[in-house]
Amino acid sequence: MSSVILRDIVKRFHQFTAVHRTTLEIEDGAFVTLLGPSGCGKTTNLRMIAGLLDPTEGEILIGDKRVNDVPIHKRNLGIVFQNYALFPHKTVAENVAFGLKYRDVPKSEIEGRVQKALDLVQLPDVGGRYPKALSGGQQQRIALARAIVIEPDVLLLDEPLSALDANLREDMRVELKRIQERIGVTTVFVTHDQSEALAMSDKIVVMSAGRVEQVGSPAEVYNTPASEFVANFLGASNILPAKVAGRDGEGARLEADLFGPVTVPAERAATLDGAGAAKLVLRAEKLLLRPQDTPADGMVSAPATVETVDYQGQTVRYFVRVGETQLQAINMIDGSPYAEGQAVQVAFQPKDCAALPGA
Numbered sequence: 001m002s003s004v005i006l007r008d009i010v011k012r013f014h015q016f017t018a019v020h021r022t023t024l025e026i027e028d029g030a031f032v033t034l035l036g037p038s039g040c041g042k043t044t045n046l047r048m049i050a051g052l053l054d055p056t057e058g059e060i061l062i063g064d065k066r067v068n069d070v071p072i073h074k075r076n077l078g079i080v081f082q083n084y085a086l087f088p089h090k091t092v093a094e095n096v097a098f099g100l101k102y103r104d105v106p107k108s109e110i111e112g113r114v115q116k117a118l119d120l121v122q123l124p125d126v127g128g129r130y131p132k133a134l135s136g137g138q139q140q141r142i143a144l145a146r147a148i149v150i151e152p153d154v155l156l157l158d159e160p161l162s163a164l165d166a167n168l169r170e171d172m173r174v175e176l177k178r179i180q181e182r183i184g185v186t187t188v189f190v191t192h193d194q195s196e197a198l199a200m201s202d203k204i205v206v207m208s209a210g211r212v213e214q215v216g217s218p219a220e221v222y223n224t225p226a227s228e229f230v231a232n233f234l235g236a237s238n239i240l241p242a243k244v245a246g247r248d249g250e251g252a253r254l255e256a257d258l259f260g261p262v263t264v265p266a267e268r269a270a271t272l273d274g275a276g277a278a279k280l281v282l283r284a285e286k287l288l289l290r291p292q293d294t295p296a297d298g299m300v301s302a303p304a305t306v307e308t309v310d311y312q313g314q315t316v317r318y319f320v321r322v323g324e325t326q327l328q329a330i331n332m333i334d335g336s337p338y339a340e341g342q343a344v345q346v347a348f349q350p351k352d353c354a355a356l357p358g359a
């Protein structure tokens with residue numbers, strides 16, 4: 001097992017800069033996810049760690065060793081890509097054994113290690129079959145077995161679940177996380193799916209346009225987004241204009257244009273400047289619709305009109321209008337949902353807000 005460090009990494013393709021000066025430390029044994037929209041540079045970073053691409057500038061360290069000039073087959077990595085590309089003319093066991101043969105592991109050892117890897121991915125009995133006889137999910141498990149059988153220092157996973165259908169994907173999330181914890185291998189996982197990242201990671205690296213926007217635990221990036229981009233990428237947020245009125249023991253006192261005074265807890269307003277314009281960040285699931293005349297009871301509230309109702313089964317997504325502003329609310333269904341055109345009250349707890357600097 002090893003840590004991975006990217007130090008001042010830049011990657012340019014001709015004129016185009018795909019990765020802007022990135023520094024990142026992935027601790028030994030951690031499950032770290034690179035999360036961001038398509039084209040933000042996730043795969044490029046992973047390919048540089050793998051040794052499939054050379055960085056234009058900067059250093060990559062695996063363990064304590066600089067690996068810029070170490071070829072891929074000497075980096076001892078397990079790699080799984082989205083299109084898991086098993087060898088079709090080899091049996092499952094031969095597929096899994098491939099990396100061991102390549103590394104001159106003695107024949108006497110190979111069979112036992114292959115079986116152990118197949119046991120770990122919970123497909124102990126398929127060694128004699130060919131890949132085409134397996135389902136997509138099973139093939140993906142075999143790809144994982146092939147990656148971990150070599151006991152890699154680092155496991156690199158590039159959207160490994162995205163070719164699977166929704167239910168299977170959720171099962172495989174749990175499975176993959178279980179296997180990673182069992183063997184304790186340092187893992188760099190790439191996805192554009194925020195719920196996948198939140199569910200699986202020790203640490204999430206949120207990326208946008210070749211830059212790191214924020215690094216933190218799932219709770220940190222979710223509750224205290226460092227930018228508007230992060231606030232919106234990890235689920236729907238309302239970004240409300242406000243002014244900083246001061247600070248006290250409880251936190252940052254803001255004056256929100258739509259809602260009046262809101263005190264944001266200090267740890268959720270860490271990047272806020274002393275004074276001036278600010279943005280109040282309020283997650284859609286923290287904005288509650290309730291009857292028009294509900295007493296305030298410690299919540300911040302305002303009258304609103306329901307504009308659209310999007311029924312989602314357990315929850316409803318509302319767009320409501322407060323003054324001239326449209327806000328988004330995702331609420332659990334308790335009785336029947338509010339109707340389009342209905343006058344309601346929207347309310348939230350100040351402790352659920354975060355604050356960012358700027359207009």
Ligand code: ADP
Binds near residue numbers: 037045
């Ligand atoms: P992601 O994995 O986050 O979707 P990529 O790392 O694949 O993004 O790509 C980042 C950017 O770099 C994209 O704009 C992509 O078009 C560009 N890019 C990736 N590989 C190459 C390449 N070999 N040549 C030119 N541009 C590339």
Ligand code: MG
Binds near residue numbers: 042043044
């Ligand atoms: Mg990619």
